[in-house]
Amino acid sequence: MSKVIVVGGGPSGMMAALAASKNNHEVILIERNEELGKKLKVTGGGRCNITNNREIEDFFEKVVTNRKFLYSSFYTFTNTDLLSYFESNNLEYKIEKHNDYKVYTKSDKSEEVIDTLKNDLIKNKVKILYNKKVVNLIIENKAIKGVKIEDGEKILGDKVIISTGGKSYPHTGSDGMMYDILKNHHTLNKIYPALTPLTVKEAWIKNLQGISMQNVEIYCKIKKKKISKTGDMLFAHFGLTGPCVLKLSSHITKYISENELELNIDFLPSKTNEEISNIIRGNPNKNVINNLKGLLPQNFSKEIFNLLSLTDKKANELSKADELKIVEYIKCMKLTCNGTKGIKTSQVTCGGISVKEIDSSTMESKIIKNLFFTGEVIDIDAETGGYNLQIAFSTGYLAGISV
Structure with missing residues (x-):
């Protein structure tokens, strides 16, 4: 059993924490806000377009940047797997066939998705730390050893999963601060606004x-x-x-x-x-x-x-x-x-950590041992329609089972 630290309580971070905990690891989820899923709450105008009900093979043509990188993630945890997960946790959803097969909660409330994930985290004994801002990584001999918190506290662990998102919607905490830390160790591809006016x-x-x-x-x-x-x-x-x-x-x-x-x-x-x-x-x-x-x-x-x-x-x-x-x-x-209209009004970030430096079959860094990445912090993005959230859930799941 390893001690796993997940940094970021968005969709990919929550899914990574769940997948790791269900594989009998001790998991600590660190969230800089006072609540989980703050950005998730406002997606789709608050309705939360969870995923898309097209065949998983059709997802690749909707990916704009680095689609080949997502083969392992998408096929390891498909949209069908995601919907089965929510079904098993009693979350009701609907498929809007007239609206490009987008999937929403039956109630049109994103809070239901967040509550489902949060309740499952608690059930699986994931320790959630709120209002904790990670300001640096602890790295020795090209291996991750833990993270440093803003107040000077150190949290040590065997594996670290970075799920801190991009730079879009910075008021939700997704302000790109982690990029400034990661660029000291990894190639950071230039950041652009995506899905933007x-x-x-x-x-x-x-x-x-x-x-x-x-x-x-x-x-x-x-x-x-x-x-x-x-x-x-x-x-x-x-x-x-x-x-x-x-x-x-x-x-x-x-x-x-x-x-x-x-x-x-x-x-x-x-x-x-x-x-x-x-x-x-x-x-x-x-x-x-x-x-x-x-x-x-x-x-x-x-x-x-x-x-x-x-x-x-x-x-x-x-x-x-x-x-x-x-x-x-x-x-x-x-x-x-x-x-x-710029990154602050964009729904998604284009750019981020280079996929060339991440093992697509595990989401582990090729440069720093036991460091993993998920979701929007990586240089991957897709069109609207639930595809970006599926990327988050799929990469999070793959990282979680790989630690």
Whole structure:
């Protein structure tokens, strides 16, 4: 039996502590906050998108950074295994098939997930230390021996699992402080915001603030490679946000940190140019914006007319040239993305400890013996849809059974 120290009481840390304790290890879980799962509590708007109900094989295409690294983790503890775990602990959940097969608690309360994990930790005699901030690692002869706490206390152990998260949502305690400690021993890949709103150069974008658009396609090209995402989006005074935008952001965040990028938005990807033209002309005695009412929000259509310096008129009075301009704008609005809203507003961190220095089959450091990593502290991230939480649970479980 080993003495295992887990640093960080988020989803990956709690799962690591549980897996280790169920393997008959003595486990101490150190949490810097006064409660467990503080970031988990606010995910999914408080609903907590636990995982996704797609086949585990489909998860890899949703991973943005270092997907191959996750093979052992995902297959050792799958989404099915996770849901079975919650079932066995009487947590009821629901699968929203209409919403990309996302899985939520039946009550839509993230607290239920936290309570389930916490009760299981207590049941398995995990010692939880609250309001304890780890400020350094105790390393001798390239082997971990324990951790140092802010008040000068030393906690010694045989194995240490780092589950401290990234830099997103810093108010929850996930402020990236552990990176400053770890970079003395490991390669730290540059940190970028992921799943974050995008800023846009065009000043007129603020005129569209608050307009929500459903099922759009946003695409761009980086070094001749086309990146395309579909889903809902929302115009904001600074640019763009919403599920489709957040997904796209993770794929372009490194590029736009130093470059501007042209975004193309197709607001009606299910309609051809010809079909939109027919709708515009649908009722010749009605105004064009009225004809488009069933397809697009009226305030959006009005702004398109303003941008094109057009006056709304009856369809039979609209010139063919102006009709083509309208259709072109609906099918391919061009915007200049010049950045993101930053790490504090991002849902996930891109970057972190290099996967080249971690054994993917155990999550143990290749540099420091008996030191393990889980979750967002590692340079791995995925799109929205429950995939990042599954990464947390899977890597946490694998580390926990490997100590």
